[in-house]
Amino acid sequence: xxxxxxxxxxxxxxxxxxxxxxxxxxxxxxxxxxxxxxxxxxxxxxxxxxxxxxxxxxxxxxxxxxxxxxxxxxxxxxxxxxxxxxxxxxxxxxxxxxxxxxxxxxxxxxxxxxxxxxxxxxxxxxxxxxxxxxxxxxxxxxxxxxxxxxxxxxxxxxxxxxxxxxxxxxxxxxxxxxxxxxxxxxxxxxxxxxxxxxxxxxxxxxxxxxxxxxxxxxxxxxxxxxxxxxxxxxxxxxxxxxxxxxxxxxxxxxxxxxxxxxxxxxxxxxxxxxxxxxxxxxxxxxxxxxxxxxxxxxxxxxxxxxxxxxxxxxxxxxxxxxxxxxxxxxxxxxxxxxxxxxxxxxxxxxxxxxxxxxxxxxxxxxxxxxxxxxxxxxxxxxxxxxxxxxxxxxxxx
Amino acid sequence: xxxxxxxxxxxxxxxxxxxxxxxxxxxxxxxxxxxxxxxxxxxxxxxxxxxxxxxxxxxxxxxxxxxxxxxxxxxxxxxxxxxxxxxxxxxxxxxxxxxxxxxxxxxxxxxxxxxxxxxxxxxxxxxxxxxxxxxxxxxxxxxxxxxxxxxxxxxxxxxxxxxxxxxxxxxxxxxxxxxxxxxxxxxxxxxxxxxxxxxxxxxxxxxxxxxxxxxxxxxxxxxxxxxxxxxxxxxxxxxxxxxxxxxxxxxxxxxxxxxxxxxxxxxxxxxxxxxxxxxxxxxxxxxxxxxxxxxxxxxxxxxxxxxxxxxxxxxxxxxxxxxxxxxxxxxxxxxxxxxxxxxxxxxxxxxxxxxxxxxxxxxxxxxxx
Numbered sequence: 001x002x003x004x005x006x007x008x009x010x011x012x013x014x015x016x017x018x019x020x021x022x023x024x025x026x027x028x029x030x031x032x033x034x035x036x037x038x039x040x041x042x043x044x045x046x047x048x049x050x051x052x053x054x055x056x057x058x059x060x061x062x063x064x065x066x067x068x069x070x071x072x073x074x075x076x077x078x079x080x081x082x083x084x085x086x087x088x089x090x091x092x093x094x095x096x097x098x099x100x101x102x103x104x105x106x107x108x109x110x111x112x113x114x115x116x117x118x119x120x121x122x123x124x125x126x127x128x129x130x131x132x133x134x135x136x137x138x139x140x141x142x143x144x145x146x147x148x149x150x151x152x153x154x155x156x157x158x159x160x161x162x163x164x165x166x167x168x169x170x171x172x173x174x175x176x177x178x179x180x181x182x183x184x185x186x187x188x189x190x191x192x193x194x195x196x197x198x199x200x201x202x203x204x205x206x207x208x209x210x211x212x213x214x215x216x217x218x219x220x221x222x223x224x225x226x227x228x229x230x231x232x233x234x235x236x237x238x239x240x241x242x243x244x245x246x247x248x249x250x251x252x253x254x255x256x257x258x259x260x261x262x263x264x265x266x267x268x269x270x271x272x273x274x275x276x277x278x279x280x281x282x283x284x285x286x287x288x289x290x291x292x293x294x295x296x297x298x299x300x301x302x303x304x305x306x307x308x309x310x311x312x313x314x315x316x317x318x319x320x321x322x323x324x325x326x327x328x329x330x331x332x333x334x335x336x337x338x339x340x341x342x343x344x345x346x347x348x349x350x351x352x353x354x355x356x357x358x359x360x361x362x363x364x365x366x367x368x369x370x371x372x373x374x375x376x377x378x379x380x381x382x383x384x385x386x387x388x389x390x391x392x393x394x395x396x397x
Numbered sequence: 398x399x400x401x402x403x404x405x406x407x408x409x410x411x412x413x414x415x416x417x418x419x420x421x422x423x424x425x426x427x428x429x430x431x432x433x434x435x436x437x438x439x440x441x442x443x444x445x446x447x448x449x450x451x452x453x454x455x456x457x458x459x460x461x462x463x464x465x466x467x468x469x470x471x472x473x474x475x476x477x478x479x480x481x482x483x484x485x486x487x488x489x490x491x492x493x494x495x496x497x498x499x500x501x502x503x504x505x506x507x508x509x510x511x512x513x514x515x516x517x518x519x520x521x522x523x524x525x526x527x528x529x530x531x532x533x534x535x536x537x538x539x540x541x542x543x544x545x546x547x548x549x550x551x552x553x554x555x556x557x558x559x560x561x562x563x564x565x566x567x568x569x570x571x572x573x574x575x576x577x578x579x580x581x582x583x584x585x586x587x588x589x590x591x592x593x594x595x596x597x598x599x600x601x602x603x604x605x606x607x608x609x610x611x612x613x614x615x616x617x618x619x620x621x622x623x624x625x626x627x628x629x630x631x632x633x634x635x636x637x638x639x640x641x642x643x644x645x646x647x648x649x650x651x652x653x654x655x656x657x658x659x660x661x662x663x664x665x666x667x668x669x670x671x672x673x674x675x676x677x678x679x680x681x682x683x684x685x686x687x688x689x690x691x692x693x694x695x696x697x698x699x700x701x702x703x704x705x706x707x708x709x710x711x712x713x714x715x716x717x718x719x720x721x722x723x724x725x726x727x728x729x730x731x732x733x734x735x736x737x738x739x740x741x742x743x744x745x746x747x748x749x750x751x752x753x754x755x756x757x758x759x760x761x762x763x764x765x766x
């Protein structure tokens with residue numbers, strides 16, 4: 001597959017192989033520097049690297065060219081994601097770029113696109129998702145944070161929680177209630193809120209790993225310009241479902257490549273410690289070997305379906321659950337395999353590889369909770385893929 | 398390499414599905430199994446004459462359609478769904494693919510056109526005490542004399558061994574490992590049915606006392622490994638078809654069966670298990686597809702992919718067939734319900750070409766763990 005690239009007046013055709021070579025070469029010429037240990041230094045290191053990528057037009061694979069993206073074909077996105085994983089590029093700060101960006105591209109005004117999209121990719125502005133609330137996680141339409149109209153502003157009051165990397169945030173994209181509580185999803189508005197505005201308080205929450213990766217966010221009479229609303233008032237709910245489905249499909253290949261590397265590291269560790277001769281350990285490692293290969297096969301099948309039919313097909317709806325279960329079980333097994341060395345933290349001199357497997361074990365508890373619990377994922381597969389009836393106790397969608 | 402099914406594959410799938418639903422439904426499988434029959438002659442002839450299914454993976458020069466493992470996987474997935482009873486797996490997935498893998502042109506010219514025409518059935522027996530392609534488990538011996546080769550020993554689990562016109566067996570010679578062709582009714586060959594839990598797939602014990610044989614190919618150590626991988630990929634496709642049918646059956650029942658004034662499929666206890674099965678089955682379909690596609694491509698990863706598919710799809714089928722019985726409640730435990738037919742097929746399929754553990758052990762070897 002080839003793509004035409006317009007460069008001034010010269011038109012060139014680049015094959016997929018040439019494209020891969022070009023991407024790989026760029027990462028080889030621009031290797032990320034060693035990851036700083038200090039958290040603050042690490043953040044500026046991540047931002048600087050993404051700014052460099054943006055300036056070289058190496059970010060936003062699926063984004064249109066006019067908003068600073070790469071405008072790649074789907075096949076090229078897959079290649080890009082594979083090379084990105086191999087180059088071990090640090091993930092951008094903030095969360096939900098794949099959700100908020102397409103929402104702004106689809107529903108935003110020209111002014112909003114100009115103001116937010118480029119800086120988002122370049123990491124000049126760090127974005128975080130403010131959907132969940134203490135009483136509204138999987139049941140998002142139960143959210144209670146209110147926004148009241150006052151002249152050209154909304155006055156926002158309420159609380160968000162599980163806001164990942166909120167302490168880094170410059171901007172939150174949130175859902176707020178502009179209708180009555182009973183209106184559920186019919187009274188929700190999509191607002192972009194300045195994290196530095198008066199009345200915003202961010203309180204970090206210490207998580208299961210001991211780290212502070214997410215936070216509670218409090219809004220106390222926060223004034224948000226109406227111009228920062230995406231879409232119409234009370235019409236925010238349908239916007240929640242906008243995401244780059246195809247980018248996520250290409251991202252499945254990135255994850256497959258990533259877990260291939262992690263499993264190889266675990267196998268190498270097992271071998272070093274003489275554990276691969278133990279039949280039980282060997283059997284479990286072989287099972288993970290099977291699953292990491294299936295992850296790649298599933299991703300390839302999804303990609304094939306998109307290229308052939310324009311739709312990701314049945315493999316895509318199951319691949320997320322497949323990956324989250326793999327991620328958890330792999331880390332559980334790693335800790336089990338390491339025995340006493342697996343339970344000590346990075347502060348112990350016995351810690352293996354700075355305690356990464358233990359951190360992964362604790363951290364991967366989130367993989368079946370965040371962004372919709374596995375239970376919700378299973379309901380979705382059961383209802384939308386298998387056509388099983390809805391639970392009558394649940395409110396209508 | 399192709400990375401997914403094409404429109405042509407979907408068309409083949411639809412045609413085979415329609416044919417089987419008309420000619421070889423699960424009711425038919427039940428009737429044949431109870432009668433102890435190993436297939437329906439009329440259906441077998443139609444498969445060859447109207448559908449060209451026996452010739453699917455036979456090269457065109459020998460009267461076949463010249464397709465590959467991916468297409469065979471499509472057909473076998475449908476046969477697995479329908480619990481097709483007949484010597485298709487043994488004749489095509491085992492014997493034809495072994496003959497093409499071993500690559501002896503004289504042998505191919507002699508038997509493949511007759512198989513393609515539906516006139517000849519065949520099977521393969523490698524390991525002595527198991528129906529696997531484990532070459533280390535071959536102790537039968539072959540001896541050369543002035544009149545040709547003769548083979549002695551026993552093969553304990555030969556798929557369709559009672560009825561196959563041609564049996565390909567592995568045997569040790571003085572120097573190496575060979576593949577030998579025997580006529581099903583040859584002198585010195587004694588066969589006896591082996592009753593197993595799966596009455597829809599006939600297994601037999603074959604005893605060989607200096608049975609006259611034709612040698613196929615030379616040292617078969619390398620070629621039989623590929624034949625084993627082709628068989629493993631083919632069985633994986635058949636298994637995933639069975640697993641998918643069991644899940645469909647469970648889902649249909651869960652939509653219809655009302656308890657506590659609501660369909661049981663609206664309870665999360667049922668939903669979540671159906672969703673987990675779907676995850677396992679769709680991943681298994683990817684596994685079976687890629688094993689076949691990589692084999693067709695001669696990709697070095699193919700052997701690992703074949704064992705990956707075999708280990709994963711065996712487990713998926715066993716799980717799906719058990720869950721199907723559970724969701725059907727008391728009905729699922731009865732003889733009249735088809736659910737047990739799938740469990741039976743799954744239980745034998747689980748080990749018929751090597752148990753999942755054996756395939757995981759092979760993967761560990763192949764990736765040099």
